Amino acid sequence: MTKKDVIRLLEKIAVYMELNLENPFKVSAYRKAAAALETDGRTLDEISDFSELKGIGKGTNDVITEFVQTGKSSVLKDLTDKVPPGLIRMLKLPTLGPKKIAKIHDALGIDTLEGLKAACENNEVSALSGFGKKTEENILKSIETVLNRPERYPINRILKFKQVITDVIDTIPGVERYDMTGSGRRTKETSRDLDFIVKVEDYQLFTQTMIEQNFVTEIVSQGDKKLSLEIEHDFDKINVDFRFVNGDEYISTLQHFTGSKEHNVKMRQIAKSRGEKISEYGVETPDGLKTFQSEEEFYHYFDLPYIPPAMRETGKETDIDISEIVSLSDIKGDLHMHTVYSDGANSIREMVEAAREKNYSYIVITDHSKSLRVANGLSDERLLEQLEEIRAIDQEYDDIDVYSGTEMDILADGTLDYSDEILSQLDYVIAAIHSSFQQSEEDIMHRLKTAMDNPYVRHIAHPTGRLIGVRDGYPVNMEELFDYAEKTNTILEINANPQRLDLSSDAIANQNVMFTVNTDAHHTDHLDFMHYGVSTLQKGFVKTSQVLNTLSREEFKAYINKDKQSDINE
Protein backbone atom coordinates (compact mmCIF):
# COMPACT_ATOMS: atom_id res chain seq x y z
CA MET A 1 0.00 0.00 0.00
CA THR A 2 1.52 3.30 -1.14
CA LYS A 3 0.33 6.89 -1.23
CA LYS A 4 -0.35 6.44 -4.92
CA ASP A 5 -2.91 3.71 -4.08
CA VAL A 6 -4.75 6.08 -1.74
CA ILE A 7 -4.69 8.88 -4.32
CA ARG A 8 -6.12 6.50 -6.92
CA LEU A 9 -8.87 5.44 -4.50
CA LEU A 10 -9.95 9.03 -3.83
CA GLU A 11 -9.93 9.86 -7.54
CA LYS A 12 -11.90 6.73 -8.33
CA ILE A 13 -14.51 7.64 -5.71
CA ALA A 14 -14.75 11.11 -7.29
CA VAL A 15 -15.46 9.65 -10.74
CA TYR A 16 -18.13 7.28 -9.42
CA MET A 17 -19.74 10.05 -7.38
CA GLU A 18 -19.83 12.25 -10.46
CA LEU A 19 -21.76 9.58 -12.37
CA ASN A 20 -23.99 9.08 -9.33
CA LEU A 21 -24.85 12.79 -9.74
CA GLU A 22 -23.69 13.75 -6.28
CA ASN A 23 -23.11 17.40 -5.38
CA PRO A 24 -20.29 18.58 -7.69
CA PHE A 25 -18.57 20.30 -4.76
CA LYS A 26 -18.52 17.04 -2.84
CA VAL A 27 -16.93 15.37 -5.87
CA SER A 28 -14.41 18.16 -6.05
CA ALA A 29 -13.65 17.74 -2.33
CA TYR A 30 -12.46 14.18 -3.01
CA ARG A 31 -10.28 15.40 -5.87
CA LYS A 32 -8.83 18.10 -3.64
CA ALA A 33 -8.09 15.54 -0.93
CA ALA A 34 -6.22 13.43 -3.54
CA ALA A 35 -4.29 16.52 -4.69
CA ALA A 36 -3.42 17.40 -1.10
CA LEU A 37 -1.84 13.98 -0.63
CA GLU A 38 0.00 14.24 -3.93
CA THR A 39 1.43 17.68 -3.13
CA ASP A 40 2.61 16.66 0.33
CA GLY A 41 6.24 15.54 0.12
CA ARG A 42 5.91 12.76 2.70
CA THR A 43 5.26 9.05 2.18
CA LEU A 44 2.17 7.33 3.52
CA ASP A 45 3.98 6.03 6.62
CA GLU A 46 5.32 9.45 7.49
CA ILE A 47 1.86 11.02 7.73
CA SER A 48 0.37 10.30 11.14
CA ASP A 49 -2.80 12.38 10.85
CA PHE A 50 -4.29 12.87 7.38
CA SER A 51 -6.84 15.43 8.53
CA GLU A 52 -4.09 17.93 9.29
CA LEU A 53 -3.59 18.34 5.55
CA LYS A 54 -5.52 21.25 4.07
CA GLY A 55 -8.33 19.74 1.98
CA ILE A 56 -8.73 16.60 4.08
CA GLY A 57 -11.43 16.77 6.74
CA LYS A 58 -13.29 14.20 8.83
CA GLY A 59 -15.07 12.49 5.91
CA THR A 60 -12.10 11.85 3.63
CA ASN A 61 -9.89 11.08 6.63
CA ASP A 62 -12.25 8.24 7.59
CA VAL A 63 -12.21 6.92 4.01
CA ILE A 64 -8.40 6.99 3.90
CA THR A 65 -8.00 5.43 7.33
CA GLU A 66 -10.36 2.57 6.54
CA PHE A 67 -8.53 1.91 3.27
CA VAL A 68 -5.07 1.99 4.84
CA GLN A 69 -6.08 -0.33 7.69
CA THR A 70 -8.22 -2.86 5.81
CA GLY A 71 -7.25 -2.43 2.17
CA LYS A 72 -10.94 -1.89 1.40
CA SER A 73 -13.31 1.05 1.08
CA SER A 74 -16.99 0.77 1.98
CA VAL A 75 -17.68 4.14 0.32
CA LEU A 76 -16.27 2.91 -2.98
CA LYS A 77 -18.10 -0.41 -2.65
CA ASP A 78 -21.47 1.33 -2.22
CA LEU A 79 -20.76 3.39 -5.32
CA THR A 80 -19.59 0.52 -7.51
CA ASP A 81 -22.74 -1.37 -6.52
CA LYS A 82 -24.82 1.51 -7.86
CA VAL A 83 -22.85 2.62 -10.94
CA PRO A 84 -22.21 0.15 -13.80
CA PRO A 85 -18.55 0.16 -14.95
CA GLY A 86 -19.54 0.81 -18.58
CA LEU A 87 -20.61 4.32 -17.61
CA ILE A 88 -17.04 5.10 -16.53
CA ARG A 89 -15.85 4.44 -20.08
CA MET A 90 -18.56 6.77 -21.42
CA LEU A 91 -17.10 9.63 -19.38
CA LYS A 92 -14.11 9.55 -21.68
CA LEU A 93 -16.29 10.53 -24.63
CA PRO A 94 -15.98 14.22 -25.47
CA THR A 95 -19.34 16.10 -25.33
CA LEU A 96 -20.71 13.49 -22.91
CA GLY A 97 -20.66 14.36 -19.23
CA PRO A 98 -22.19 12.81 -16.11
CA LYS A 99 -25.64 14.40 -16.52
CA LYS A 100 -26.17 13.19 -20.05
CA ILE A 101 -24.77 9.74 -19.28
CA ALA A 102 -27.10 9.41 -16.30
CA LYS A 103 -30.06 10.40 -18.42
CA ILE A 104 -29.20 7.90 -21.15
CA HIS A 105 -28.70 5.20 -18.54
CA ASP A 106 -31.92 5.97 -16.66
CA ALA A 107 -34.11 6.35 -19.73
CA LEU A 108 -32.74 3.60 -21.96
CA GLY A 109 -30.99 1.25 -19.53
CA ILE A 110 -27.76 1.48 -21.50
CA ASP A 111 -24.54 0.72 -19.64
CA THR A 112 -21.95 -0.16 -22.30
CA LEU A 113 -20.21 1.74 -25.11
CA GLU A 114 -21.48 -0.86 -27.57
CA GLY A 115 -25.05 -0.40 -26.34
CA LEU A 116 -24.71 3.35 -26.63
CA LYS A 117 -23.47 3.06 -30.20
CA ALA A 118 -26.39 0.83 -31.17
CA ALA A 119 -28.90 3.16 -29.51
CA CYS A 120 -27.53 6.14 -31.45
CA GLU A 121 -27.68 4.20 -34.71
CA ASN A 122 -31.33 3.32 -33.94
CA ASN A 123 -32.12 6.99 -33.18
CA GLU A 124 -33.19 6.11 -29.65
CA VAL A 125 -30.97 8.77 -28.08
CA SER A 126 -32.27 11.67 -30.17
CA ALA A 127 -35.78 10.76 -29.10
CA LEU A 128 -34.99 11.68 -25.48
CA SER A 129 -35.96 15.16 -24.35
CA GLY A 130 -32.97 17.46 -24.21
CA PHE A 131 -31.22 15.37 -26.85
CA GLY A 132 -31.38 15.87 -30.61
CA LYS A 133 -30.03 14.68 -33.93
CA LYS A 134 -26.80 16.63 -33.54
CA THR A 135 -26.05 15.21 -30.09
CA GLU A 136 -26.53 11.72 -31.44
CA GLU A 137 -24.10 12.35 -34.29
CA ASN A 138 -21.58 13.83 -31.89
CA ILE A 139 -21.75 10.79 -29.62
CA LEU A 140 -21.10 8.47 -32.56
CA LYS A 141 -18.17 10.61 -33.64
CA SER A 142 -16.79 10.63 -30.08
CA ILE A 143 -16.93 6.85 -29.85
CA GLU A 144 -15.01 6.68 -33.12
CA THR A 145 -12.38 9.11 -31.84
CA VAL A 146 -11.86 7.40 -28.50
CA LEU A 147 -11.45 4.00 -30.13
CA ASN A 148 -9.01 5.22 -32.79
CA ARG A 149 -6.81 7.88 -31.28
CA PRO A 150 -4.20 7.89 -28.52
CA GLU A 151 -5.28 9.89 -25.50
CA ARG A 152 -2.06 11.88 -25.33
CA TYR A 153 0.90 12.49 -27.64
CA PRO A 154 4.56 12.77 -26.57
CA ILE A 155 6.02 16.27 -26.56
CA ASN A 156 8.17 15.60 -29.63
CA ARG A 157 5.05 14.72 -31.64
CA ILE A 158 3.28 17.78 -30.23
CA LEU A 159 6.11 20.00 -31.51
CA LYS A 160 5.65 18.59 -35.03
CA PHE A 161 1.91 19.33 -34.93
CA LYS A 162 2.80 22.80 -33.68
CA GLN A 163 5.05 23.41 -36.66
CA VAL A 164 2.22 22.52 -39.06
CA ILE A 165 0.03 25.18 -37.43
CA THR A 166 2.60 27.95 -37.02
CA ASP A 167 3.67 27.57 -40.66
CA VAL A 168 0.13 28.64 -41.59
CA ILE A 169 -0.28 31.32 -38.93
CA ASP A 170 2.92 32.96 -40.20
CA THR A 171 1.27 33.53 -43.58
CA ILE A 172 -1.93 35.17 -42.28
CA PRO A 173 -1.95 38.97 -42.53
CA GLY A 174 -2.86 40.99 -39.46
CA VAL A 175 -1.51 38.54 -36.89
CA GLU A 176 0.26 40.75 -34.36
CA ARG A 177 1.29 38.10 -31.88
CA TYR A 178 0.58 34.48 -31.06
CA ASP A 179 1.73 31.91 -28.51
CA MET A 180 1.25 28.23 -27.93
CA THR A 181 -0.32 27.87 -24.49
CA GLY A 182 -1.63 24.91 -22.50
CA SER A 183 0.40 21.89 -21.47
CA GLY A 184 2.72 22.38 -24.46
CA ARG A 185 3.91 25.71 -23.08
CA ARG A 186 4.31 24.10 -19.68
CA THR A 187 6.61 21.47 -21.31
CA LYS A 188 4.54 18.53 -20.15
CA GLU A 189 5.94 15.22 -21.38
CA THR A 190 2.66 14.50 -23.16
CA SER A 191 -0.31 16.60 -24.28
CA ARG A 192 -3.87 15.84 -25.28
CA ASP A 193 -4.29 18.81 -27.61
CA LEU A 194 -2.70 22.02 -28.87
CA ASP A 195 -3.71 25.48 -27.67
CA PHE A 196 -2.88 28.83 -29.23
CA ILE A 197 -3.82 32.39 -28.42
CA VAL A 198 -3.76 34.82 -31.32
CA LYS A 199 -3.91 38.59 -31.47
CA VAL A 200 -5.26 39.25 -34.94
CA GLU A 201 -6.99 42.18 -36.62
CA ASP A 202 -9.54 40.10 -38.49
CA TYR A 203 -10.48 36.85 -36.75
CA GLN A 204 -12.83 35.95 -39.59
CA LEU A 205 -9.98 36.00 -42.10
CA PHE A 206 -7.90 33.92 -39.69
CA THR A 207 -10.70 31.38 -39.24
CA GLN A 208 -11.38 31.21 -42.97
CA THR A 209 -7.71 30.66 -43.80
CA MET A 210 -7.29 28.01 -41.14
CA ILE A 211 -10.37 25.93 -41.94
CA GLU A 212 -9.44 25.83 -45.63
CA GLN A 213 -6.20 23.98 -44.89
CA ASN A 214 -5.93 20.41 -46.17
CA PHE A 215 -4.91 19.10 -42.77
CA VAL A 216 -8.20 20.15 -41.16
CA THR A 217 -10.42 17.09 -40.74
CA GLU A 218 -13.19 18.64 -38.64
CA ILE A 219 -14.44 21.97 -37.33
CA VAL A 220 -15.27 21.18 -33.72
CA SER A 221 -16.53 24.64 -32.81
CA GLN A 222 -16.33 28.12 -34.24
CA GLY A 223 -17.14 31.49 -32.66
CA ASP A 224 -16.06 35.13 -32.29
CA LYS A 225 -13.64 34.31 -29.50
CA LYS A 226 -12.44 30.82 -30.29
CA LEU A 227 -11.99 28.26 -33.00
CA SER A 228 -11.56 24.57 -32.36
CA LEU A 229 -10.39 22.15 -35.05
CA GLU A 230 -9.33 18.57 -35.50
CA ILE A 231 -6.27 18.23 -37.71
CA GLU A 232 -4.41 15.31 -39.24
CA HIS A 233 -0.67 15.07 -39.84
CA ASP A 234 1.34 11.94 -40.63
CA PHE A 235 -1.77 9.81 -40.04
CA ASP A 236 -2.24 11.13 -36.49
CA LYS A 237 -5.17 13.30 -35.45
CA ILE A 238 -5.27 15.93 -32.71
CA ASN A 239 -7.48 18.80 -31.61
CA VAL A 240 -6.25 22.39 -31.91
CA ASP A 241 -7.87 25.30 -30.08
CA PHE A 242 -7.36 28.94 -31.04
CA ARG A 243 -8.41 31.78 -28.78
CA PHE A 244 -8.68 35.26 -30.28
CA VAL A 245 -7.41 38.16 -28.19
CA ASN A 246 -8.04 41.87 -28.57
CA GLY A 247 -6.42 44.88 -26.98
CA ASP A 248 -4.66 44.88 -23.63
CA GLU A 249 -5.81 41.53 -22.27
CA TYR A 250 -3.12 39.52 -24.10
CA ILE A 251 -1.02 38.75 -21.02
CA SER A 252 -4.04 37.76 -18.92
CA THR A 253 -5.25 35.47 -21.70
CA LEU A 254 -1.76 34.00 -22.08
CA GLN A 255 -1.56 33.34 -18.35
CA HIS A 256 -5.07 31.91 -18.22
CA PHE A 257 -4.68 29.48 -21.10
CA THR A 258 -1.23 28.36 -20.05
CA GLY A 259 -2.81 26.80 -16.97
CA SER A 260 -2.61 24.42 -15.36
CA LYS A 261 -6.18 24.36 -14.20
CA GLU A 262 -5.01 23.71 -10.64
CA HIS A 263 -2.56 26.61 -10.84
CA ASN A 264 -5.30 28.93 -12.05
CA VAL A 265 -7.71 27.85 -9.32
CA LYS A 266 -5.00 28.65 -6.79
CA MET A 267 -4.33 32.08 -8.33
CA ARG A 268 -8.04 32.87 -8.32
CA GLN A 269 -8.33 31.93 -4.69
CA ILE A 270 -5.45 34.27 -3.89
CA ALA A 271 -7.17 37.06 -5.85
CA LYS A 272 -10.47 36.38 -4.21
CA SER A 273 -9.00 36.60 -0.72
CA ARG A 274 -7.93 40.14 -1.67
CA GLY A 275 -11.36 41.08 -2.95
CA GLU A 276 -10.29 40.76 -6.58
CA LYS A 277 -11.21 38.46 -9.45
CA ILE A 278 -8.98 36.95 -12.14
CA SER A 279 -10.30 36.13 -15.58
CA GLU A 280 -8.71 35.78 -19.00
CA TYR A 281 -9.47 39.47 -19.53
CA GLY A 282 -7.55 40.80 -16.58
CA VAL A 283 -7.94 41.32 -12.85
CA GLU A 284 -11.13 42.93 -11.61
CA THR A 285 -10.13 45.31 -8.82
CA PRO A 286 -12.19 47.82 -6.87
CA ASP A 287 -10.62 50.45 -9.18
CA GLY A 288 -11.67 48.67 -12.38
CA LEU A 289 -10.10 46.09 -14.70
CA LYS A 290 -6.32 45.85 -14.45
CA THR A 291 -4.27 44.48 -17.35
CA PHE A 292 -0.57 43.69 -17.61
CA GLN A 293 2.40 44.18 -19.92
CA SER A 294 4.13 40.94 -18.93
CA GLU A 295 3.52 37.79 -16.90
CA GLU A 296 6.24 38.99 -14.50
CA GLU A 297 4.07 42.03 -13.79
CA PHE A 298 1.00 39.81 -13.32
CA TYR A 299 2.66 37.60 -10.68
CA HIS A 300 4.33 40.53 -8.94
CA TYR A 301 0.93 42.19 -8.65
CA PHE A 302 -0.05 39.29 -6.37
CA ASP A 303 3.23 39.61 -4.43
CA LEU A 304 4.60 36.46 -6.03
CA PRO A 305 7.86 35.95 -7.91
CA TYR A 306 7.57 35.18 -11.63
CA ILE A 307 6.51 31.55 -11.88
CA PRO A 308 7.83 29.94 -15.10
CA PRO A 309 5.20 27.99 -17.09
CA ALA A 310 6.92 24.66 -16.40
CA MET A 311 6.31 25.09 -12.66
CA ARG A 312 2.61 25.97 -12.93
CA GLU A 313 1.13 22.58 -12.05
CA THR A 314 -0.31 21.69 -8.66
CA GLY A 315 -0.65 25.13 -7.06
CA LYS A 316 2.02 24.35 -4.47
CA GLU A 317 4.40 26.56 -6.51
CA THR A 318 2.64 29.65 -5.11
CA ASP A 319 3.33 28.53 -1.52
CA ILE A 320 7.02 27.69 -1.54
CA ASP A 321 10.20 29.73 -2.02
CA ILE A 322 11.18 29.36 -5.68
CA SER A 323 13.81 32.12 -5.73
CA GLU A 324 16.72 29.64 -5.99
CA ILE A 325 15.22 27.41 -8.70
CA VAL A 326 17.31 27.30 -11.87
CA SER A 327 16.29 29.30 -14.94
CA LEU A 328 17.49 29.38 -18.54
CA SER A 329 19.56 32.52 -17.98
CA ASP A 330 21.60 30.66 -15.32
CA ILE A 331 22.96 28.22 -17.92
CA LYS A 332 26.50 29.17 -18.89
CA GLY A 333 27.48 26.32 -21.17
CA ASP A 334 26.51 23.10 -22.92
CA LEU A 335 28.52 20.00 -22.04
CA HIS A 336 27.20 17.45 -24.51
CA MET A 337 27.22 17.91 -28.29
CA HIS A 338 28.28 16.12 -31.45
CA THR A 339 30.10 17.17 -34.63
CA VAL A 340 30.81 15.73 -38.07
CA TYR A 341 33.56 13.65 -36.44
CA SER A 342 30.80 11.23 -35.39
CA ASP A 343 27.09 11.62 -36.26
CA GLY A 344 26.66 15.40 -35.92
CA ALA A 345 25.82 17.68 -38.84
CA ASN A 346 28.21 20.55 -38.12
CA SER A 347 31.93 21.15 -37.64
CA ILE A 348 33.56 21.97 -34.32
CA ARG A 349 33.91 25.59 -35.42
CA GLU A 350 30.22 25.83 -36.38
CA MET A 351 29.20 24.49 -32.98
CA VAL A 352 31.48 27.02 -31.28
CA GLU A 353 30.03 29.89 -33.30
CA ALA A 354 26.48 28.78 -32.49
CA ALA A 355 27.35 28.52 -28.79
CA ARG A 356 28.84 32.04 -28.87
CA GLU A 357 25.54 33.33 -30.23
CA LYS A 358 23.94 31.91 -27.10
CA ASN A 359 26.47 33.85 -25.01
CA TYR A 360 27.80 30.62 -23.51
CA SER A 361 31.10 30.82 -21.62
CA TYR A 362 32.14 27.25 -22.35
CA ILE A 363 31.22 24.11 -24.26
CA VAL A 364 32.48 20.55 -24.41
CA ILE A 365 32.69 18.64 -27.69
CA THR A 366 31.59 15.08 -26.96
CA ASP A 367 31.44 12.81 -29.99
CA HIS A 368 30.62 9.11 -29.82
CA SER A 369 33.24 6.48 -28.99
CA LYS A 370 34.64 3.76 -31.21
CA SER A 371 32.17 0.93 -30.50
CA LEU A 372 29.19 2.95 -31.64
CA ARG A 373 29.82 2.15 -35.30
CA VAL A 374 26.37 3.28 -36.50
CA ALA A 375 27.24 6.76 -35.28
CA ASN A 376 30.75 6.74 -36.76
CA GLY A 377 32.34 6.59 -33.30
CA LEU A 378 35.93 7.82 -32.97
CA SER A 379 38.89 5.46 -32.82
CA ASP A 380 41.67 6.29 -30.35
CA GLU A 381 43.61 7.95 -33.17
CA ARG A 382 40.73 10.05 -34.45
CA LEU A 383 39.84 11.10 -30.91
CA LEU A 384 43.39 12.37 -30.34
CA GLU A 385 43.33 14.10 -33.72
CA GLN A 386 40.11 15.81 -32.76
CA LEU A 387 41.63 16.82 -29.44
CA GLU A 388 44.37 18.68 -31.33
CA GLU A 389 41.82 20.51 -33.46
CA ILE A 390 39.79 21.49 -30.39
CA ARG A 391 42.91 22.84 -28.67
CA ALA A 392 43.73 24.94 -31.74
CA ILE A 393 40.22 26.34 -32.08
CA ASP A 394 40.04 27.08 -28.36
CA GLN A 395 43.14 29.25 -28.74
CA GLU A 396 41.35 31.43 -31.30
CA TYR A 397 38.53 32.58 -29.01
CA ASP A 398 38.79 34.92 -26.02
CA ASP A 399 35.12 34.83 -25.10
CA ILE A 400 34.48 31.10 -24.84
CA ASP A 401 36.35 28.01 -23.63
CA VAL A 402 36.13 24.96 -25.87
CA TYR A 403 36.90 21.70 -24.09
CA SER A 404 37.63 18.25 -25.47
CA GLY A 405 35.42 15.42 -24.34
CA THR A 406 33.68 12.24 -25.37
CA GLU A 407 30.35 10.54 -24.96
CA MET A 408 31.89 7.18 -24.26
CA ASP A 409 29.95 3.93 -24.54
CA ILE A 410 29.57 1.67 -21.55
CA LEU A 411 29.79 -1.73 -23.25
CA ALA A 412 27.46 -4.62 -22.52
CA ASP A 413 29.87 -6.33 -20.11
CA GLY A 414 30.52 -3.09 -18.23
CA THR A 415 33.90 -2.25 -19.72
CA LEU A 416 34.48 1.28 -20.97
CA ASP A 417 35.18 2.05 -24.61
CA TYR A 418 38.48 3.96 -24.07
CA SER A 419 41.40 3.19 -21.78
CA ASP A 420 42.19 5.39 -18.79
CA GLU A 421 45.37 6.38 -20.63
CA ILE A 422 43.26 7.93 -23.40
CA LEU A 423 40.62 9.37 -21.05
CA SER A 424 43.27 11.14 -18.96
CA GLN A 425 44.14 13.32 -21.96
CA LEU A 426 40.58 14.66 -22.35
CA ASP A 427 39.12 17.57 -20.39
CA TYR A 428 35.73 16.02 -19.70
CA VAL A 429 34.33 12.51 -20.01
CA ILE A 430 30.67 11.51 -20.33
CA ALA A 431 29.63 7.87 -20.18
CA ALA A 432 26.42 6.47 -21.64
CA ILE A 433 24.60 3.26 -22.47
CA HIS A 434 23.64 2.82 -26.13
CA SER A 435 23.38 -0.96 -26.43
CA SER A 436 21.93 -4.12 -24.84
CA PHE A 437 18.85 -2.42 -23.40
CA GLN A 438 17.27 -5.80 -22.70
CA GLN A 439 19.65 -6.72 -19.90
CA SER A 440 18.47 -7.32 -16.32
CA GLU A 441 18.41 -4.48 -13.83
CA GLU A 442 21.38 -6.08 -12.12
CA ASP A 443 23.48 -6.09 -15.30
CA ILE A 444 22.49 -2.52 -16.17
CA MET A 445 23.39 -1.31 -12.68
CA HIS A 446 26.73 -3.10 -12.93
CA ARG A 447 27.47 -1.16 -16.14
CA LEU A 448 26.42 2.20 -14.68
CA LYS A 449 28.40 1.63 -11.48
CA THR A 450 31.55 0.65 -13.39
CA ALA A 451 31.32 3.93 -15.26
CA MET A 452 30.67 5.94 -12.10
CA ASP A 453 33.64 4.29 -10.39
CA ASN A 454 35.99 5.48 -13.12
CA PRO A 455 37.98 8.54 -11.98
CA TYR A 456 37.65 10.26 -15.37
CA VAL A 457 33.89 9.85 -15.92
CA ARG A 458 32.31 13.12 -14.81
CA HIS A 459 28.74 12.48 -15.84
CA ILE A 460 26.25 9.88 -17.04
CA ALA A 461 24.28 10.95 -20.10
CA HIS A 462 20.53 10.22 -20.46
CA PRO A 463 20.67 7.80 -17.52
CA THR A 464 17.58 5.69 -18.35
CA GLY A 465 17.72 5.68 -22.16
CA ARG A 466 14.00 6.32 -22.47
CA LEU A 467 12.33 7.93 -25.49
CA ILE A 468 9.06 9.51 -24.38
CA GLY A 469 6.09 7.59 -25.76
CA VAL A 470 8.40 5.33 -27.82
CA ARG A 471 10.39 3.15 -25.42
CA ASP A 472 10.79 2.93 -21.65
CA GLY A 473 14.57 2.63 -21.63
CA TYR A 474 16.64 0.01 -19.85
CA PRO A 475 15.85 -1.07 -16.27
CA VAL A 476 17.54 1.29 -13.80
CA ASN A 477 17.26 1.04 -10.03
CA MET A 478 16.79 4.76 -9.44
CA GLU A 479 17.51 4.71 -5.72
CA GLU A 480 20.78 2.91 -6.33
CA LEU A 481 21.66 5.26 -9.18
CA PHE A 482 21.29 8.36 -7.00
CA ASP A 483 23.10 6.80 -4.03
CA TYR A 484 26.03 5.71 -6.16
CA ALA A 485 26.20 9.04 -7.99
CA GLU A 486 26.41 10.82 -4.66
CA LYS A 487 29.05 8.42 -3.35
CA THR A 488 31.28 8.75 -6.44
CA ASN A 489 30.71 12.47 -7.12
CA THR A 490 29.27 11.55 -10.50
CA ILE A 491 26.91 14.04 -12.08
CA LEU A 492 23.62 12.96 -13.64
CA GLU A 493 22.36 14.47 -16.86
CA ILE A 494 19.03 15.95 -17.76
CA ASN A 495 19.12 15.41 -21.50
CA ALA A 496 17.21 18.37 -22.96
CA ASN A 497 16.30 16.71 -26.26
CA PRO A 498 12.47 16.73 -26.25
CA GLN A 499 12.45 13.08 -27.31
CA ARG A 500 14.29 12.17 -24.13
CA LEU A 501 13.97 14.58 -21.17
CA ASP A 502 16.01 11.99 -19.31
CA LEU A 503 16.23 12.04 -16.30
CA SER A 504 12.57 12.98 -15.93
CA SER A 505 11.21 15.71 -13.67
CA ASP A 506 9.58 13.05 -11.49
CA ALA A 507 12.89 11.25 -11.00
CA ILE A 508 14.95 14.28 -9.99
CA ALA A 509 12.58 15.83 -7.43
CA ASN A 510 13.92 15.83 -3.87
CA GLN A 511 17.30 14.31 -4.81
CA ASN A 512 20.56 15.33 -3.24
CA VAL A 513 22.99 15.01 -6.18
CA MET A 514 24.52 17.30 -8.78
CA PHE A 515 22.83 17.52 -12.17
CA THR A 516 23.83 18.91 -15.52
CA VAL A 517 21.47 19.88 -18.33
CA ASN A 518 22.66 19.47 -21.92
CA THR A 519 21.21 19.41 -25.40
CA ASP A 520 23.12 16.45 -26.88
CA ALA A 521 23.03 18.60 -30.05
CA HIS A 522 23.66 16.86 -33.36
CA HIS A 523 23.09 20.15 -35.23
CA THR A 524 23.62 23.81 -34.34
CA ASP A 525 19.81 24.23 -34.23
CA HIS A 526 19.59 21.62 -31.46
CA LEU A 527 21.38 23.94 -29.04
CA ASP A 528 17.93 25.57 -28.78
CA PHE A 529 16.65 22.50 -26.90
CA MET A 530 18.20 23.77 -23.67
CA HIS A 531 14.98 25.31 -22.40
CA TYR A 532 13.19 21.92 -22.43
CA GLY A 533 15.83 20.59 -20.08
CA VAL A 534 15.65 23.65 -17.85
CA SER A 535 11.86 23.23 -17.72
CA THR A 536 12.38 19.64 -16.59
CA LEU A 537 14.66 20.87 -13.78
CA GLN A 538 12.07 23.47 -12.82
CA LYS A 539 9.33 20.85 -12.61
CA GLY A 540 11.60 18.95 -10.21
CA PHE A 541 12.21 22.17 -8.20
CA VAL A 542 15.99 21.84 -8.67
CA LYS A 543 18.10 24.74 -7.42
CA THR A 544 20.72 26.59 -9.47
CA SER A 545 23.45 25.45 -7.06
CA GLN A 546 22.62 21.84 -7.96
CA VAL A 547 23.32 22.29 -11.68
CA LEU A 548 26.92 21.98 -12.87
CA ASN A 549 26.71 24.10 -15.99
CA THR A 550 25.50 27.15 -14.12
CA LEU A 551 29.10 27.58 -12.92
CA SER A 552 30.88 30.69 -14.20
CA ARG A 553 33.65 30.33 -16.79
CA GLU A 554 36.35 30.43 -14.11
CA GLU A 555 34.53 28.09 -11.75
CA PHE A 556 33.99 25.54 -14.52
CA LYS A 557 37.65 25.72 -15.54
CA ALA A 558 38.65 25.15 -11.93
CA TYR A 559 36.28 22.18 -11.73
CA ILE A 560 37.78 20.59 -14.83
CA ASN A 561 41.31 21.03 -13.55
CA LYS A 562 40.45 19.37 -10.27
CA ASP A 563 40.15 15.76 -9.37
CA LYS A 564 36.66 14.29 -9.79
CA GLN A 565 36.51 13.45 -6.09
CA SER A 566 37.05 17.02 -4.86
CA ASP A 567 34.06 19.17 -3.97
CA ILE A 568 32.61 21.11 -6.89
CA ASN A 569 31.86 24.27 -4.97
CA GLU A 570 35.16 24.52 -3.14
Place this chain on the structure above:
DNA sequence: GCCGTTTTCGGCCCGACTGTTTTCAGTCG
Protein backbone atom coordinates in the same frame (compact mmCIF):
# COMPACT_ATOMS: atom_id res chain seq x y z
C1' DG B 1 -17.07 17.15 1.70
C1' DC B 2 -14.19 21.24 3.25
C1' DC B 3 -13.48 25.62 5.13
C1' DG B 4 -13.34 30.18 8.12
C1' DT B 5 -9.19 37.87 10.00
C1' DT B 6 -16.95 39.39 6.75
C1' DT B 7 -16.60 31.76 10.51
C1' DT B 8 -20.32 27.01 12.00
C1' DC B 9 -23.62 28.33 7.21
C1' DG B 10 -23.13 29.24 2.68
C1' DG B 11 -20.19 29.42 -0.38
C1' DC B 12 -16.83 26.57 -3.34
C1' DC B 13 -12.86 30.00 -10.26
C1' DC B 14 -14.73 31.73 -14.47
C1' DG B 15 -16.22 32.25 -19.20
C1' DA B 16 -17.15 30.38 -24.28
C1' DC B 17 -19.68 27.55 -27.18
C1' DT B 18 -23.11 23.99 -28.62
C1' DG B 19 -27.46 22.16 -28.90
C1' DT B 20 -31.93 22.28 -27.73
C1' DT B 21 -34.74 25.37 -26.61
C1' DT B 22 -37.44 30.01 -26.74
C1' DT B 23 -33.94 31.45 -21.94
C1' DC B 24 -30.59 27.96 -20.57
C1' DA B 25 -28.28 23.38 -19.22
C1' DG B 26 -24.32 20.81 -20.09
C1' DT B 27 -19.63 20.43 -21.25
C1' DC B 28 -15.02 21.97 -21.66
C1' DG B 29 -10.68 23.99 -20.50
